[in-house]
Amino acid sequence: MQSLLLWINGKAVPGSEHQTFVVTNPATEEPVYEVAEASLSDVETAVQAAKTAFHDGRWSKLPLSERQMHLLRFADLLEANQDKIVEAEARQSGKPVKLVRYSDLPFSIDNLRYFAGQLRNLEGQAQSEYNGAHSSWIRREPVGVVAGIAPWNYPVMMAVWKLAPALAAGNTMILKPASITPVTALMLGSIAKEAGIPDGVLNIIAGPGRTIGQALVQHPDVAMISLTGDTATGRQIMSAGASRVKRLHLELGGKAPAIVLNDANLEAAIRGVAVGSLVNSGQDCTAATRVYVHRSRYQDFLDGVVQAYREARLGDPLSLSTDLGPVVSQAQWQKIDGYVKNAVKMGGKLLLGGERPPHLSRGHYYAPTIITQVEQHWPIVQEEVFGPVLVVLPFNTDAEALALANDVDYGLASSVWTENLRRGLYFSRELAFGEVWLNDHLPLTSEMPHGGVKQSGFGHDLSRYSLDEYTTVKHVMADLNNETVKGWHFTILGDVPE
Numbered sequence: 493m494q495s496l497l498l499w500i501n502g503k504a505v506p507g508s509e510h511q512t513f514v515v516t517n518p519a520t521e522e523p524v525y526e527v528a529e530a531s532l533s534d535v536e537t538a539v540q541a542a543k544t545a546f547h548d549g550r551w552s553k554l555p556l557s558e559r560q561m562h563l564l565r566f567a568d569l570l571e572a573n574q575d576k577i578v579e580a581e582a583r584q585s586g587k588p589v590k591l592v593r594y595s596d597l598p599f600s601i602d603n604l605r606y607f608a609g610q611l612r613n614l615e616g617q618a619q620s621e622y623n624g625a626h627s628s629w630i631r632r633e634p635v636g637v638v639a640g641i642a643p644w645n646y647p648v649m650m651a652v653w654k655l656a657p658a659l660a661a662g663n664t665m666i667l668k669p670a671s672i673t674p675v676t677a678l679m680l681g682s683i684a685k686e687a688g689i690p691d692g693v694l695n696i697i698a699g700p701g702r703t704i705g706q707a708l709v710q711h712p713d714v715a716m717i718s719l720t721g722d723t724a725t726g727r728q729i730m731s732a733g734a735s736r737v738k739r740l741h742l743e744l745g746g747k748a749p750a751i752v753l754n755d756a757n758l759e760a761a762i763r764g765v766a767v768g769s770l771v772n773s774g775q776d777c778t779a780a781t782r783v784y785v786h787r788s789r790y791q792d793f794l795d796g797v798v799q800a801y802r803e804a805r806l807g808d809p810l811s812l813s814t815d816l817g818p819v820v821s822q823a824q825w826q827k828i829d830g831y832v833k834n835a836v837k838m839g840g841k842l843l844l845g846g847e848r849p850p851h852l853s854r855g856h857y858y859a860p861t862i863i864t865q866v867e868q869h870w871p872i873v874q875e876e877v878f879g880p881v882l883v884v885l886p887f888n889t890d891a892e893a894l895a896l897a898n899d900v901d902y903g904l905a906s907s908v909w910t911e912n913l914r915r916g917l918y919f920s921r922e923l924a925f926g927e928v929w930l931n932d933h934l935p936l937t938s939e940m941p942h943g944g945v946k947q948s949g950f951g952h953d954l955s956r957y958s959l960d961e962y963t964t965v966k967h968v969m970a971d972l973n974n975e976t977v978k979g980w981h982f983t984i985l986g987d988v989p990e
């Protein structure tokens with residue numbers, strides 16, 4: 493079993509209490525990594541390392557060209573180490589190597605390069621004498637010590653989505669990956685060091701959210717919490733951070749609808765919804781989980797999507813011909829199965845799946861599952877299942893489709909399938925989601941924001957919007973007139989001028 497240590501102040505270190513935990517391969521159910529578990533005293537050491545590194549300016553006061561160079565080198569080294577990272581990612585999470593090698597990792601590398609470029613282009617209003625007597629200008633400054641708390645579904649990509657904008661903006665950070673998948677995030681420490689990122693700027697610690705994560709959130713020297721995770725975790729973090737009015741960035745759950753209008757290119761919609769729902773075995777916050785299909789195309793869509801689901805190849809995540817790996821854990825398997833069984837009990841019709849695939853005797857595999865005859869208010873339509881499960885519902889009018897699509901607590905992602913651009917644009921205005929795709933589902937780009945509304949959280953990953961969130965805006969105002977008694981002083985002291 494390979495061992496991994498914490499990364500604090502530029503060094504790989506065991507936990508101060510020498511506790512470790514085991515990471516299990518979800519495809520084989522065998523232990524594959526032994527990982528050092530951080531103690532509360534390690535949280536303190538990591539925060540103090542980040543605090544010192546922030547205040548002495550070893551990172552925040554570097555010439556921006558140098559900060560950029562280190563991040564570009566980080567990206568290059570990530571690329572050079574890709575074989576190692578891809579394999580570790582597949583082993584710890586069960587993700588197919590195909591997805592990591594051709595999607596998660598290249599996108600993470602691109603993300604680092606994007607933020608390395610953006611950091612030299614800080615934005616604000618122009619300096620001017622807005623009130624005539626004073627010159628005003630904006631300073632964009634880093635927030636300070638940032639805690640980045642990441643989920644298990646895209647371990648390396650979520651780690652990079654957190655650290656790239658935070659470091660680009662000049663912050664220092666403590667990254668805490670999910671305990672179930674900490675390996676690839678911990679591997680980033682030595683890569684960052686080799687890239688020349690100074691010690692203490694990036695610290696990575698592993699341990700349970702309820703203790704280690706919570707301690708980070710409550711720590712008085714942590715200025716900002718950036719979480720990607722469950723909505724329930726977002727609520728806990730909001731209340732834990734409230735006493736110190738911490739800056740929060742919350743990327744939470746989703747329940748994305750796909751709407752197939754009567755004029756859609758049906759083949760494209762079938763393929764797009766199948767891919768958009770099966771991605772990462774459905775463990776994706778933007779996954780298409782519920783599809784509303786115009787009644788006139790409903791049966792054809794259903795036949796097509798069942799066929800597409802049947803084509804998905806489940807198997808060894810390390811094989812390049814595997815489409816779907818297992819889900820991440822037995823607990824996740826049970827959660828998915830619970831939603832499916834409940835929907836069937838309530839009267840839903842199981843068209844496919846709802847079981848362990850018969851040809852796979854071990855591993856947390858869940859067969860691609862399609863359910864129809866469900867009702868809008870059922871948990872399987874309203875809540876995050878986070879598995880390869882699709883519900884398909886018919887609708888009659890555009891207004892009905894919109895109302896059903898918006899009728900959930902979440903607001904992260906959505907898609908509309910139509911050949912009519914005007915209708916697509918109308919839906920893009922009316923859908924209450926942070927992301928609307930027209931005739932596709934899933935693609936993202938480093939230049940454009942990713943974030944939710946409603947209970948999917950607030951704040952954005954990717955894009956300059958994200959960079960802005962990891963900075964503070966300071967207004968500096970300088971008097972230019974050199975008068976002792978200024979024209980406005982009378983409003984507080986003195987008579988109204990005649």
Ligand code: NAD
Binds near residue numbers: 671700
């Ligand atoms: P989770 O909320 O259980 O855990 C996320 C992280 O928070 C982990 O590192 C965990 O240890 C930590 N944590 C848990 N409780 C904590 C607490 N009280 N204080 C501090 N930290 C705590 O989520 P998960 O199960 O790892 O990931 C799946 C969830 O993430 C899904 O809801 C999914 O939709 C969401 N997600 C959202 C996005 C997005 O961009 N909006 C992207 C990926 C995943």
